[in-house]
Amino acid sequence: MPRGAITDWVDLLEEQARARGVNFERNPRQYFNFRLGGETGIIGKVRISEEQKREYEDHGREFIWHRYNREKELTQQNISEEVVNVTLDVWDNGQFAPDDDHFIFVREALVTEETHSQGDQRIEVLDNGRYGGPLSESIDDWDDIFQRTVTAGSADNDPSSAVPHDNSGGEESDTSGNRVSRAQDRVEISQSFKNEVRDRFNNKCALTGIEGDEYSYLLTVSHILDRADREDIAEDHGNVVLLNRTHHFAFDNGLWTFDKGGRIWIKPEYNPASDIMRDSLLDRDGEIIPHLRDAEVNPEYLNEHNSSLSWWPVE
Incomplete structure (x- = not known):
C-alpha cells in the first residue's frame, strides 16, 4: 500500500534536517506538515499536483493550479515563523519518487x-521539472529551503562543511552530466548512469546495506568529488558510491569518510544524538566495510576529498 507522496517527501525533508543539524517537527499545527528551525524558522504546507489527473490547460499550455489560502491566512496571524509552501509535481499521490517527481519551494513573500x-495562483508546466510563473523560482532545491531556516546549533552540524546538493533529476536520453537551469546552475546525472550505479551496488547502500527493492527512494548516487566542481567526472564510476540519503548528506557534510581500504573514519567532534547515527557511524569508527573497499573508487578522487576535510588525517 503506497504511503503517500506527502509522507514520502516529508520523510526526505526530515532526513535532510537530521544531516544538517536542523530542528524538525512534523505536523506542527492543523493543515501544516512541517516546521524547521523551531519557532524562529519556517513552517510549511505541502500540496500535490497529480500529472495523470491534471486537466487545467490554457491555449495548449499545462498548469498546476492551487489556492494557497491556508498559507495566506497563517501569514496574517503574525506568527514568528516564515510561512512557506512546497508543491509536489507527481504522477499520482501514492508516492514521491525523487528520480522522477519534482518539488517547488514557495517562500512567504x-x-x-x-x-x-484568496490565494489562487497557477504554475506553468514547461517540461519535466521545468516551470514558469512567479511561484516557480526554486525547483528541487533543498538548499533553498534550509537557507531560510534558523539552524539549531547542533553538534551534528559542521558549518565549515559544504552544504550537500541532492540533484537527482536527469533525462533517460542523457549519457553524461549536463548543466541545467534551476534557481542555481547545477549538474544533473542521467537516469541511465543512476541505473548503472544501482546495478553495480546490487541496489544496496554500500555503508548500511539498506536495500532499494523496497526502499528505492532512500538510495541515492553519492559523489566523492562534488559534481558541481568536477562536471567532467559527474558520471565517472570511480567518483561515486551508492548510499542512503541520510549517510549521503552526512558524507557531503564531512561528518565521515573512508579510505582506499574501505575503512570508515568519523569526524572526531561528531557526537550525534540519534541512536541510528551512533549505531551506523560512531560505533563503527575504524571498521572496514567490504562494499566500500570493493567499490573501485578512484584513489586519487578519494585522497582529494579526504584532504579537503579539516580533521583529516585522523591523529
Missing part, C-alpha cells in the same frame, strides 16, 4: 505578493 486575494 511569493505567497503574499504573487497570489490573488
Whole structure:
C-alpha cells in the first residue's frame, strides 16, 4: 500500500534536517506538515499536483493550479515563523519518487505578493521539472529551503562543511552530466548512469546495506568529488558510491569518510544524538566495510576529498 507522496517527501525533508543539524517537527499545527528551525524558522504546507489527473490547460499550455489560502491566512496571524509552501509535481499521490517527481519551494513573500486575494495562483508546466510563473523560482532545491531556516546549533552540524546538493533529476536520453537551469546552475546525472550505479551496488547502500527493492527512494548516487566542481567526472564510476540519503548528506557534510581500504573514519567532534547515527557511524569508527573497499573508487578522487576535510588525517 503506497504511503503517500506527502509522507514520502516529508520523510526526505526530515532526513535532510537530521544531516544538517536542523530542528524538525512534523505536523506542527492543523493543515501544516512541517516546521524547521523551531519557532524562529519556517513552517510549511505541502500540496500535490497529480500529472495523470491534471486537466487545467490554457491555449495548449499545462498548469498546476492551487489556492494557497491556508498559507495566506497563517501569514496574517503574525506568527514568528516564515510561512512557506512546497508543491509536489507527481504522477499520482501514492508516492514521491525523487528520480522522477519534482518539488517547488514557495517562500512567504511569493505567497503574499504573487497570489490573488484568496490565494489562487497557477504554475506553468514547461517540461519535466521545468516551470514558469512567479511561484516557480526554486525547483528541487533543498538548499533553498534550509537557507531560510534558523539552524539549531547542533553538534551534528559542521558549518565549515559544504552544504550537500541532492540533484537527482536527469533525462533517460542523457549519457553524461549536463548543466541545467534551476534557481542555481547545477549538474544533473542521467537516469541511465543512476541505473548503472544501482546495478553495480546490487541496489544496496554500500555503508548500511539498506536495500532499494523496497526502499528505492532512500538510495541515492553519492559523489566523492562534488559534481558541481568536477562536471567532467559527474558520471565517472570511480567518483561515486551508492548510499542512503541520510549517510549521503552526512558524507557531503564531512561528518565521515573512508579510505582506499574501505575503512570508515568519523569526524572526531561528531557526537550525534540519534541512536541510528551512533549505531551506523560512531560505533563503527575504524571498521572496514567490504562494499566500500570493493567499490573501485578512484584513489586519487578519494585522497582529494579526504584532504579537503579539516580533521583529516585522523591523529
